[in-house]
Amino acid sequence: MGESNESVSVDAEKIYLGGKEHLIRTVSGSVSVIVYGDPDKPALITYPDLALNYMSCFQGLFFCPEAASLLLHNFCVYHISPPGHELGAATICPDDPVPSLDGLADQIIEILNYFRLGAVMCMGVTAGAYVLTLFAMKYRERVLGLILVSPLCRAPSWSEWFYNKVMSNLLYYYGMCGLVTEYLLQRYFSKEVRGSSEVPESDIVRACRKLLDERQSANVSRFLEAINGRRDITSGLKRLRCRTLIFVGEHSTFHSEAIHMMSKLDRRYSALVEVQACGSMVTEEQPHAMLIPMEYFLMGYGLYRPCQFSDSPRSPLSPSCISPELLSPESMGLKLKPIKTRVALEDSD
Template sequence: MSSELHQSVPMVLCLPLMTWQIKLLRLGAVMCMGVTAGAYILTLFAMKYRQRVLGLILISPLCRAPSWTEWLLNKVMSNLLYFYGMCGVVKELLLKRYFSKEVRGNVQVPESDIVQACRRLLDERQSINIWQFLEAMNGRPDLSEGLRKLHCRSLIFVGENSPFHSEALHMTSKLDRRYSALVEVQACGSMVTEEQPHAMLIPIEYFLTGYGLYRATLSVSPRSPLSPSCISPELLSPESMGLKLKPIKTRISLEV
């Protein structure tokens, strides 16, 4: 078995497991949501089992093989984990990958509760599991060629400060524009779901409207903390917010 195949086995094994769970629960087509590597697995699942996926909501998704910089950084973290376990350097590198500097804090500003909770979770995780995850990430194949054939609707979120920002842009360029939309969130890292979940509300509401799962209005959702002053007026139209799945861009103020 080749090294690349061995490293990608954990991701490949997720596909039959997901299919088995869907059959066990007697579900039809499902709406999927995933972050970074999870988004990669769900995209691969949607490409392989098209009839099983109704739509994709992807946050800072990956779709290409790792770049040299990502591959090298993963190798550095893997070696540190192998020899020293979950040390402070690995924690900082992982936090920098997933969170923006606005929530990581500095000398004047303390770390956010989200980052502190993530630090505690990293302490609880076994180093071997994170090592295997990084090795699998380094062995992932490129999905770019198959994205054009993916016809389920896709809504992509990415923070402008995410190291995977270029991945999201590349993925959007490869997807059929009739079925995909991109939301870029300012002052945010990879974990849009944790840093600025309010920025996801309106796009998701309009995205689900296309499936008849939510009845949207032309005004700002009463359940959303976003105000019109935070978003450009053209983004409040149903066309821009996902009904026709045109590429869009959010503008989130740091003062919100």
């Protein structure tokens, strides 16, 4: 699909902890983007997993002072929500076509063109990681690097396809019912934080449960349908031009997917970090585990953490959990030039 510059933005009267929401009309429908930081800095775009938005998928990471200082010191952050997943979203008209994941990847280029962004850093979780990986394959010159959390790259297994179909039926007949919520929480978190009859569930799980209750079931179902129809993009991984950092929880439902993806990437430019005692959503469950690897990764682009946080916090990672490639200067791109803040795009005729 060719690049489009015809997007229209409506600035909502909503401010989220200093960020401003933009509703951008694209070929695949309207999409919410919440922008934090100085727009003259390099751009970091985020994309969440199924039924989540930036608040429920990335707030743990951005509320971690050391990680927030690293990211917000170096980037202007553009949080993209899947269609109908933003805070306060209305139900999408059932007559609107369900966008494919390819369509959602094309939607990102429209967002970048609206904000006049050049090449960007990308961070995605599970389904969002798939969308951003696909975007990086289709628009390689627009991606500086990928930070992927519990990513997907293959078509659904038979068991995943079946469970997704069951969840689709539950969403259709019962909405965001208890069974759907429990399935999603198992997708995101390890058993330790979900709790049991003896141990109460953690605060992050309770907060996520509350946010899931606010989701429009029809909107979640549309994104789920797109995810369940995804294609295998393994063959394109070797052609990625950008460096890639993958995080996956030891107890993630998609642990084998992350291992498979890492095995297909060019090991000179990629690294895998396995986080102990953690589920799929490392950004919420173990955000501190991401700090040191991200510091190494971003050093390759001439970026750094402000000196007031010179001492890295204690990390749940053990040395054996860090892939040797992560500590390789060549792998982390220490010879790369620093990220340019912005590339001017010529207006199309």
